[in-house]
Amino acid sequence: MKSTLSPDRTELKERWAEYKLANPKSRIRDDAKALGTSEAELLATGLGSHVQLLDGDFRELIKEMGSLGHVMALTRNDHVVHERKGVYEKISFNNHVGLVLGEDIDLRLFLGDWKFGFAVSENERYSLQFFNSFGEAAHKIYLTEKSDKKAYDALVTKYLATDQDVNLFVTEKKEKVAEPDEVADFDxxxxxxxxxxxxxxxxxxxxxxxxxxxxxxxxxxxxxxxxxxxxxxxxxxxxxxxxxxxxxxxxxxxxxxxxxxxxxxxxxxxxxxxxxxxxxxxxxxxxxxxxxxxxxxxxxxxxxxxxxxxxxxxxxxxxxxxxxxxxxxxxxxxxxxxxxxxxxxxxx
CATH class of the missing domain: 3.40.1570.10 (HemS/ChuS/ChuX like domains)
Structure with a gap:
């Protein structure tokens, strides 16, 4: 079923397209900051074309990640990007805390605030991307030339959200408060x-x-x-x-x-x-x-x-x-x- 963008997402998509024309080398995380939005909201402007919204228990999805074979795991924050290739192995969860303890891919997962998931296809590059309630990237998984694309397609189909025409509601993040020089009641x-x-x-x-x-x-x-x-x-x-x-x-x-x-x-x-x-x-x-x-x-x-x-x-x-x-x-x-x-x- 073809998705129709809401007016808000249509306007954001147009603003993003204009920004990318002026800043072709800028990455989506930086684009989001420049446009006063979140990375998840920018990605959602692709719903109905190259982006698909995922649903369900992400713990169960992660447990099946080994079926993809050799992939690239990406975790980042504002200052550093960590990309590691390998296979998801020895996957376990205790409530919302997960472990991936393979020889190559080694993760500690805190899924309590994994709010949004997407399957993304751009220029023959396929990925699963997860975001928190602030719309910030939590973790991303990219297929490599060694990955099992059929297994990827099966996972996307299994966890595909029924409604692909949705607006994402992200939580506004509070500004960071500078820490005091002195610590009260500190021994x-x-x-x-x-x-x-x-x-x-x-x-x-x-x-x-x-x-x-x-x-x-x-x-x-x-x-x-x-x-x-x-x-x-x-x-x-x-x-x-x-x-x-x-x-x-x-x-x-x-x-x-x-x-x-x-x-x-x-x-x-x-x-x-x-x-x-x-x-x-x-x-x-x-x-x-x-x-x-x-x-x-x-x-x-x-x-x-x-x-x-x-x-x-x-x-x-x-x-x-x-x-x-x-x-x-x-x-x-x-x-x-x-x-x-x-x-x-x-x-x-």
């Missing part, structure tokens, strides 16, 4: 003791919530020797050193709805404008270096010894990118990793 000594008593890196989030600290506030109040800043321009020499040594690392990129992880080496590194890029056959990373307000080297105790990470934080205090040496529970971190950071990071 630094107790916080530092509890930091030093950590048994697992995942417990750090609980520690921050308990003491009502932002990431920046926590790092500024770390125990002596457990957190120090490095210059944001450290990332290029660090990437180059990782590439040259073939040291396997873990690259975490997160948004409120998904965390995506690459584990392994990174090889082809180059800079284009503000973007620091990794362009390997199975893994791509695009990091806006000018978005790094603070870069920290952070150490946390675990039952397997100290775990060292690099954390990138933007001007709003949001931690948007993390790097670790390759490790698994029960195995200490690679000794080469903190040594590489010490040797190649640019200190204040």
């Amino acid at each position: 630094q000594a107790v916080f530092q003791q509890e930091w030093l008593a950590l048994k697992d890196t995942h417990d750090f989030f609980t520690l921050l919530r308990k003491h009502k600290l932002s990431r920046k506030q926590a790092l500024r109040n770390a125990p002596e020797g457990y957190a120090h800043r490095i210059k944001p321009e450290s990332m290029k020499p660090l990437f180059d050193a990782i590439s040259e040594t073939r040291l396997p690392i873990m690259v975490f990129v997160s948004n409120p709805n998904c965390i995506q992880i690459h584990t392994g080496p990174i090889k082809k590194i180059f800079v284009m404008g503000p973007w620091l890029n990794v362009m390997d056959p199975e893994f791509n990373l695009h990091l806006r270096e000018d978005a790094i307000d603070e870069a920290w080297v952070v150490q946390k105790p675990t039952e397997d010894g100290i775990v060292t990470g690099i954390e990138l934080i933007d001007k709003d205090g949001v931690m948007f990118n993390q790097f670790f040496g390759k490790r698994k529970p029960g195995i200490p971190e690679l000794a080469e990793w903190p040594a590489l950071i010490e040797l190649h990071s640019i200190k204040f």
Whole structure:
């Protein structure tokens, strides 16, 4: 059944077309900001042509993602894009929290606010794209030349919304409030003791919530020797050193709805404008270096010894990118990793 655009969507579609003519290299996320709308609302202007609205329980859809075979998983936030190719394997859910634990595609999914889903076909490129209630991209899955297109078509048919002529109602997002310099009712000594008593890196989030600290506030109040800043321009020499040594690392990129992880080496590194890029056959990373307000080297105790990470934080205090040496529970971190950071990071 052919879809008829509502007047509002028709007007937005026309505005977007005009904007793309003037800005042909701009991407949809940036287009949405420029037009004062959301990415999901822009995408919905294609309903009835190259975009199809999905419905149903997205947990069940994700559980079937392995049927597509080799795909590209994409998770991003405002400052970094993480693209990893592979197969969705070992998929499980506990309520709305999901895990994908394949050798290549490694995800933590938070589906409580996965509001909209679309199947998109553009220039023979097929994808499944999911958005939260604010119309922001949660996670995207693209077919590759190795994917099973028939399985994709079957999934789209199975989860296709009955009504394709709908208006999307997104929630208006509140403006971010700057964090205070001082933390009220904060006992630094107790916080530092509890930091030093950590048994697992995942417990750090609980520690921050308990003491009502932002990431920046926590790092500024770390125990002596457990957190120090490095210059944001450290990332290029660090990437180059990782590439040259073939040291396997873990690259975490997160948004409120998904965390995506690459584990392994990174090889082809180059800079284009503000973007620091990794362009390997199975893994791509695009990091806006000018978005790094603070870069920290952070150490946390675990039952397997100290775990060292690099954390990138933007001007709003949001931690948007993390790097670790390759490790698994029960195995200490690679000794080469903190040594590489010490040797190649640019200190204040």
